[in-house]
Amino acid sequence: MVEWTEQERSIITSIFSNLDYDDVGPKALVRCLIVYPWTQRYFASFGNLYNADAIKTNPNIQAHGTRVLHGLDRAVKNMDNIKGTYAELSVLHSEKLHVDPDNFKLLADCLTIVIAAKMGSGFTPEMQATFQKFLAVVVSALGRQYH
């Protein structure tokens, strides 16, 4: 069982309540596809990902980035059972999408960078530690049902 202090819970809810999911989600996914280009392998059907500008303006990527952030929202609202909350999503990523779970960490790192850029110095070391702990739990839950 993952233990969360009151401070950690309030940090996570505060970070997410100040986010524009339609902005941050796409930005994180775009960054991931540019910084770790091999992740583009999962988006072959999304159209033109030929260069950074194409990725940044691709509407399918925009939509998917938003979807991913809303998926994260479910973890924010169920911090005491992220593993259970994501059991189905984990099966989906393994059985249907065939995503290498190492990729989850890459996207998590890009999301951290996007949030850091948005929050500036307000993203203190303590907030970074809590946010990365949260993402590590999410990443672990998403990989849990792989076999």
Next chain:
Amino acid sequence: MSLSAKDKKTVKTFWAKVSSNGEAIGADALSRMLVVYPQTKTYFSHWKDLSPGSAPVVKHGATVMAGVADAVAKIDDLTSGLLSLSELHAFTLRVDPSNFKILSHNILVVLAIMFPTDFTPEVHVAMDKFLAAVARALSEKYR
């Protein structure tokens, strides 16, 4: 995943913009590393104060970033350029190389915080590749 000519140009251009903040970048990156990855504190048991912004952390952050600045200048041959630093890390400091990735991540976070508009995805990938190349050069002499 070696550095292309474009990567090197991107790194040099971005570094020229941010290098005057080198000490602040180093101090913040090191502070964050010690808080977010507490296992890294094991290398600094000889310091009195490991809290963010403390004197030894600030001083060491500056030392580390001076090394990064040196690496930018020697970007065309990191392996020979960073030879003595590699020997230092291999034989004296013996920092587990997995920690290079950790510190690199925190440097990138600080760059995003301090330069949100300049730290575009394109700059991010070049800097990530550069820091990984520096880490490889530092690991050269390990075994």
